[in-house]
Amino acid sequence: MIPQKYKYFINSKAVILCDNPGKADELLDANDSFIVHKYKDIKQLKKWVDILLEYTNETQLLFFHPDIEMLKRDFLSLFINIEAAGGLVQNSKGQVLLMYRRGSWDLPKGKIEDGESKEEAAIREVQEETGLMELELGDLIKFPSFLNLATYHTYHYKGQIAMKIAYWYNMKYLGNSEPVPQTEEDIEKIKWVNIEDLPNYFNNMYPSIIDVIDASFGKYY
Numbered sequence: 302m303i304p305q306k307y308k309y310f311i312n313s314k315a316v317i318l319c320d321n322p323g324k325a326d327e328l329l330d331a332n333d334s335f336i337v338h339k340y341k342d343i344k345q346l347k348k349w350v351d352i353l354l355e356y357t358n359e360t361q362l363l364f365f366h367p368d369i370e371m372l373k374r375d376f377l378s379l380f381i382n383i384e385a386a387g388g389l390v391q392n393s394k395g396q397v398l399l400m401y402r403r404g405s406w407d408l409p410k411g412k413i414e415d416g417e418s419k420e421e422a423a424i425r426e427v428q429e430e431t432g433l434m435e436l437e438l439g440d441l442i443k444f445p446s447f448l449n450l451a452t453y454h455t456y457h458y459k460g461q462i463a464m465k466i467a468y469w470y471n472m473k474y475l476g477n478s479e480p481v482p483q484t485e486e487d488i489e490k491i492k493w494v495n496i497e498d499l500p501n502y503f504n505n506m507y508p509s510i511i512d513v514i515d516a517s518f519g520k521y522y
Contacts, residue, residue: 304319304320304321305319305320305321305369305448306318306319306320306369306446306447306448307319307369307373307447307448307449307453308444308447308449308453308512309376309453309454309464310452310453310454310455310507310508310509311350311353311354311362311454311455312353312354312356312455313454313507313508314353314356314359314360314361314362315335315361315362315508316350316353316361316362316363316364316376317335317361317362317363317364318363318364318365318366318369318372318373318376319363319364319365319369320365320366320367320368320369321365334359334360334361335360335361335362335363336349336360336361336362336363337363337364337365338362338363338364338365339364339365339366340364340365340366340372340375343375343378343379346364346375346376346379347379349362349364350376350379354455354462364376369448377464380455380462380463380464381458381461381462381463381464382463382464382466383412383458383463383464383465383466384412384413384419384451384465384466384467384468385410385411385412385413385422385426385465385466385467385468386410386411386413386419386420386422386423386426386467386468386469386470387408387409387410387411387423387426387427387467387468387469387470388408388409388410388423388424388426388427388436388438388469388470388471388472389408389442389469389470389471389472389513389514389517390408390409390427390431390433390436390472390473390474391471391472391473391474392473392474392493393473393474393475394493395495395496396493396494396495396496397493397494397495397496397499397514398431398433398474398480398491398492398493398494399491399492399493399494399499399502400430400431400480400482400488400490400491400492401488401489401490401491401492402486402487402488402489403487404505405505405506405507405510406502406505406506406510407506407507407510408469408510408513409426409427409430409431410423410426410430410467410469411425411426411429411430411486419441419468419470420438420470423438423468423469423470423472424436424438424472427472429483429486430482430483430486430488431480431481431482431483431491432478432480432481432482432483433474433476433478433480434476434478435474435475435476435478436472436473436474436475437472437473437474437475438470438472439470439471439472439473440470440471441468441469441470442469442470442471442513442516442517443516444512444516445516450468451466451467451468451469452465452466452467452469452509452510452512452513453465453466453467453509454467454507454509467509469513469517471517496518499514499518
């Protein structure tokens, strides 16, 4: 039976929720250090989440329970949940748009406003952050190894820890204008990168963004 699993990031450290611990070896990267626990109650889960929020080492976490949807609900209840949407944009040459923000290479995204669909928010955010208007919306990026339809990562929001739930879409840029960084969002520069060169940027990129790129291109660069 194929294990059912979700993936989250707390301070850039992976947390995997799964339904079948017997398949744990298939879930974990052999190069990473994971602590594995059977899920008992939300108090236990909160203790380990707090450890990851404070810890500076690379320890990561796997929790398992047969009712994985219950486990997911309990896990997400520990955070303020904020939905966002963005895009992996390619130009006519097949190059991918990367932007440099707050010390890391990133993809354009932002919070979904009240009354907006995910698709509308994704287009608007890419337009606002890059100045590129002639965009063609493609498919929602999915993560074949996980149940995720979005990336999940923690960040500080109004003095609290929030979980950003970001939906990503493939997009094509149909115009010829140069991108313009939205400096009020701390975007310093934007560049088009050949697909085969993307791994050169991974050392300075959040793991959730690397997952988006991997999912879109199937790890074939």
